[in-house]
Amino acid sequence: LxxxxxxxxxxxxxxxxxxxxxxxxxxxxxxxxxxxxxxxxxxxxxxxxxxxxxxxxxxxxxxxxxxxxxxxxxxxxxxxxxxxxxxxxxxxxxxxxxxxxxxxxxxxxxxxxxxxxxxxxxxxxxxxxxxxxxxxxQEVLEKPLSEKWNNLGELSPSSELKALLRCGVPPEHRQRVWRWIVSHRVQHIRSPGHYQNLLKKCEAAEHPASRQIELDLPRTLTNNKHFLSPTSQLLPKLRRVLLAFSWQNPTIGYCQGLNRLAAIALLVLEEEENAFWCLVHITENLMPPDYYSNMLIGSQVDQRVFKDFLSAKLPKLTAHLEHHRIDLALVTFNWFLVVFVDSLVSDILFRVWDAFLYEGTKVIFRYALAIFKYNEEAILRIQDSLEIYQYLRFFTKTICDGRKLTNIAFSDMNPFRMKLLRNRREEYRLKLEAEMRELEKIKTQYLMAQAEHPSSHLDGAVSEDDDDDDI
Missing domain, CATH: 1.20.120 (Four Helix Bundle (Hemerythrin (Met), subunit A))
Structure with missing residues (x-):
């Protein structure tokens, strides 16, 4: 042994x-x-x-x-x-x-x-x-970031979560994170069976916006394979989300651009009810009132506010654009309306949305300023108005470093407080409403003048040669 x-x-x-x-x-x-x-x-x-x-x-x-x-x-x-x-x-x-x-x-x-x-x-x-x-x-930034998300555990509002969202959510965590953000922000209005009841309403009656929705469905994310084919599984989901929303918010009903917001939500969240509540969160929690109204008042106001911020943050570039009489709203209006969809490459777009869904519209302002800062030197070198407009049509396609853009948006550009944004919005809203009242007054006076002189209408006038023309 x-x-x-x-x-x-x-x-x-x-x-x-x-x-x-x-x-x-x-x-x-x-x-x-x-x-x-x-x-x-x-x-x-x-x-x-x-x-x-x-x-x-x-x-x-x-x-x-x-x-x-x-x-x-x-x-x-x-x-x-x-x-x-x-x-x-x-x-x-x-x-x-x-x-x-x-x-x-x-x-x-x-x-x-x-x-x-x-x-x-x-x-x-x-x-x-x-x-x-x-x-x-990959090794220096992405892997450590992914490990932080893996170790984060249960989500709760915090400065740590805010910082992580600004860096971007890894694809494997994005659905869970977006679902939590939306649920957290709409819990006061979300009730069991509400979405299904809206769908029943869609089946019972046709909404006035349904025709425009049908026209916009094939125009949605035309560079995405999930929306390219008329037989795509996401198109019926998108239709139901937009129709349900048109009944959910009758003050908006449907506005062109909502199809792209809902489509992005569907790509990440997949379940149409979650995408519906994401659209509600964007339009009713994050964006100001009247952003998607017929007159797009909130959107017009933000363009004026953005012009102010650009002048303060990038004065040299602003002077250059004003010298060449460049109307920036022709470029930036759509950025704000659809949160950069179809403007930024998807690798950067989803990173913007990660922060936007949590923090709100100030993220749009930050990234819009960062895009111009990123391309400032290239724009300053162009000395012809037409060439500047041509460059601005595609200059977001020249942004290749998403990390650099994010650093500019949240670090390099001096921050501005939400209070400042609210004050500027209120100031320009009052001015815009006054302008609209003045325009309405001019329109009314014109119509009254036309009614007083009906003989001045030339609807029945003919040219001297009309009698000789063949019909």
């Missing part, structure tokens, strides 16, 4: 030693694999940057006015070739990770099918730059 016991002890020591050695080898291999993957990510990011610079160079060459015709054709051919590269081929090369996919996690085209080749080229440059940035930030 003693010799057996000694033999077992010796065998156990040997096995423990083997296990220890294997563990050390496995640890070294795991560390080496991690190092190689990080190196691979850096190399791929570098490759994306080279490809992006190549495309930028082609775009600049294309715009040269004195380029020889044969060289123009050559550049045009190279651009077409670059845009036709099949990104799926990258997946066939084992060493290359995370190729640019045709669609992102939420179904948006990575490179939308723009009619203008220049816009498509910009979209590909942006996709490459964003991919490069994400690869380089």
């Amino acid at each position: 003693r010799s057996f016991n000694k033999a077992y002890k010796t065998q156990n020591q040997f096995l423990n030693s083997e296990i220890h050695q294997v563990t050390k080898i496995w640890s070294k291999v795991a560390q080496r694999e991690k190092t190689l993957l990080m190196k691979c990510a850096r190399l791929q990011a570098h490759n994306c940057q080279i490809e992006s610079k190549y495309l930028m160079l082609l775009r600049k060459l294309q715009g040269l006015p004195d380029l020889a015709s044969e060289h123009k054709e050559m550049v045009k051919g190279l651009i077409q070739e670059a845009l036709q590269w099949d990104v799926k081929e990258e997946a066939e090369i084992p060493i290359r990770q995370n190729p640019i996919k045709e669609y992102d996690d939420y179904g948006f085209m990575t490179i939308p099918e723009y009619e203008a080749s220049d816009w498509k080229l910009l979209a590909k440059i942006q996709a490459l730059e964003i991919k490069s940035s994400n690869l380089l930030n």
Whole structure:
């Protein structure tokens, strides 16, 4: 027995030693694999940057006015070739990770099918730059952020949650977070069975807005695969959400733009009732009154407020735009109305919405200012009004670093208090209402004058040659 016991002890020591050695080898291999993957990510990011610079160079060459015709054709051919590269081929090369996919996690085209080749080229440059940035930030920023979300546990209002939301919610947590935000903010008006009752109302009677809703359904998120096909499963959900909302809030009913807000909510929340309450939260909690009314008064007011903030934060840029008589509302009005949907690439758009759903409209102002700050130098270099307008049409497509934009929005730009925003809104609302009353007064006077002189109407007048014309 003693010799057996000694033999077992010796065998156990040997096995423990083997296990220890294997563990050390496995640890070294795991560390080496991690190092190689990080190196691979850096190399791929570098490759994306080279490809992006190549495309930028082609775009600049294309715009040269004195380029020889044969060289123009050559550049045009190279651009077409670059845009036709099949990104799926990258997946066939084992060493290359995370190729640019045709669609992102939420179904948006990575490179939308723009009619203008220049816009498509910009979209590909942006996709490459964003991919490069994400690869380089994965270990340093994204992984620690994801770990914070994993360890957060039950959600509750706090400064920590606010800071995390500003950094952006990882896709795997976004649905849970949005659902909590919306539920928390509409709990005072949400009741069991309310949404189903609204749907029954939709079936019982046709809402006056139903025709406009039907017209807008096919125009919703045209660069997203979940809304491209008439047979898409999300379209009937979107229809029901919008019709239910038109009965929920008769003062708004339906306004163009609500379809895009509801569509974004559906992409993340998936369940249509949750998307409905998200739309209610946006229109009734976050946005000021009359934002989606017939006259869009709240939206008009915010454009004037934003112009004030831009002048205070970026005076040099404001002076430049005023010198060239640029009406910024032509660009920014839609940003505010639909919270940057169809303006910002989805990678950045959802990060904006993460903070917006929690903090409200001041987030829109912050990001709108940040977009102009991000592109300030490029705008200042343009000295022609038409060229400025042309640049402003696509300049959000040049934003490739979402982290940089977020830092500008919440750190670089000096913050402004919600009280200041409320005071400015009240000031411009009073002015706008006074202007509208004056316009209504002028309109009434004109109609009265027309009624007093009916003979001045020329509806029945004919030209001298009318009698000779064939009908």
